[in-house]
Amino acid sequence: MSKKRLTQYVLLAVLLVLVPQFVRSDYALHLMIMVAIYGILVLGLEIILGQTGLFSLGHAAFFGMGSYTSALLVMRLGMPIWLGIVLAVLASGILGFLLGFPTLRLRGDYLAIATLGFGEIFGLILVNWDSLTHGPMGIPGITRPEIFGVVFDKRMYLYLIVLLFILALAAAFRISNSFLGRTFRAIRDDEDAAEFLGIHISKYKILAFIIGGMFAGLAGGFYAHYVTFISPDSFTYEDSETLLAMVFLGGAGTVIGPVVGAVVLVLLPELLSFMVQWRMLVVGVIMVLVMIFRPQGLMGGGMKFLKIKKKEVARIGEKE
């Protein structure tokens, strides 16, 4: 690492440690925490949808899986919280694997419908498997983490989630910059061609769901021990939809874009809270405007996402 790079990192770290010290309002701390949680969540969807182009409408299920796994393991089996969160990551990864398999043969709209159904089924299981999940009542009073005998306060939660977010972001960037990210994008651009070039596309599609699931599991595990109450209502289709909007608003396939999308869509409704009845309308209008004037998303480059290359080539072919 160059010296300049190192100083930049050190400065950033100091900033990240100091800033929360000066934030006095619990509400502001809470918003920052929620931004970071959604940031991690959306990075998972970015792998599945943004990089690999797999239209998934069931991302909230991975989030829920992480939350319930950690909450139940800690509450029922008395596991330490950190172990609960690690196992939450694994459980959501396994759920990604299970979802990945049956959807291998589905493309586009059909995949979207299948993942939508998957999310709904997951919700129904949460509601109906009373003996395990407490059904619609949810799980209250989830254990808070402590360190040296001190129970976490908002500021400590913020430090923890920012740390996790930085790790997730670094992992997402590493994936995107490696052969794995290139493979994902090749599948997004033209999966048949990728298969002919020696890529086992089934393996990589499932991998995308596993990795995406694991990100969501991490966010979920933390979330459960932060809000201390979870119920099936916390992980619905609407959350999947919001995550989808974050990816497209920020710019699918850009890694940082969806994070920006998360920042905007978590904070915007709060900033507009003075006009309670109208705020979602305003958010909607802003979304529409962005999609009209920057269809590639706020952070998207010149790349036109999901545009079918074959048509373009056919057009060039005609000219010749």
Next chain:
Amino acid sequence: MAILEFERASVHFGGVRAVDHVSSEIEQGKITSIIGPNGAGKTTLFNLITGAYKLTQGDIRFRGQSVARLSPHMVHSLGIARTFQNIRLFSSMTVLENIMISTHSKLKPKVLGIFIPGTFKRVEENMKGMAEKVLVLLDLLPKAGYHASALSYGEQRRVEIARALVSDPEIVLLDEPSAGMNVREAKELIKFISQINKDLGKTVVVIEHNMRVVRHISDKIIVLDHGCKIADGVSEEVLRNPKVVEAYLGHSRLTTYAHVR
């Protein structure tokens, strides 16, 4: 020595006999052209070799081993690489990245390796090195950082060929590589195909409409019509074969094949 053998290879789509009882051989280290009118089943034959379609009947063997049941990525890792008739580059990626994609069969990279700094760097450099080597070969190095869609049609075709070569395959299947190229580009292509055959020792199978190209480069020609093989053998002989002349000229005198004597 025959490296690829077709034994009554057939595939039927409903009533369409796209490829019908084709038996022939591809010689190792030689250039074989597959010719025939549009819809003759040439591309379908490539699709059969590379595992895109399952044979309705018959068998295709690579070095004596049947490839009929393999999926495309497995065929690729055996050492059979191809290009596409309608260019299929990854549009969101640079030329270099397009080619790096195709190194999996050779390098078999491990996913967890990307989180190990040393391994990550080594794999990336390996892939990049392999890609740059073929880019030099195809005179495309200056375009390495361009988006594939920003290239001219002829250049895009060359990127496709580079992508097929980077995995160092045994056999290269080229589907109409000169389509859409101008005369100069086509001439260079002829030179280049001979070069990958002579210098790199690759077995080349090429689907080609341009008879000048076919005459120039082919050691052997296989002629298909309506899914059937109507002739195969040494260039001049095949091109003089009355059946072949009829396949080209019999139906329509307006096709570009009019100059086949």
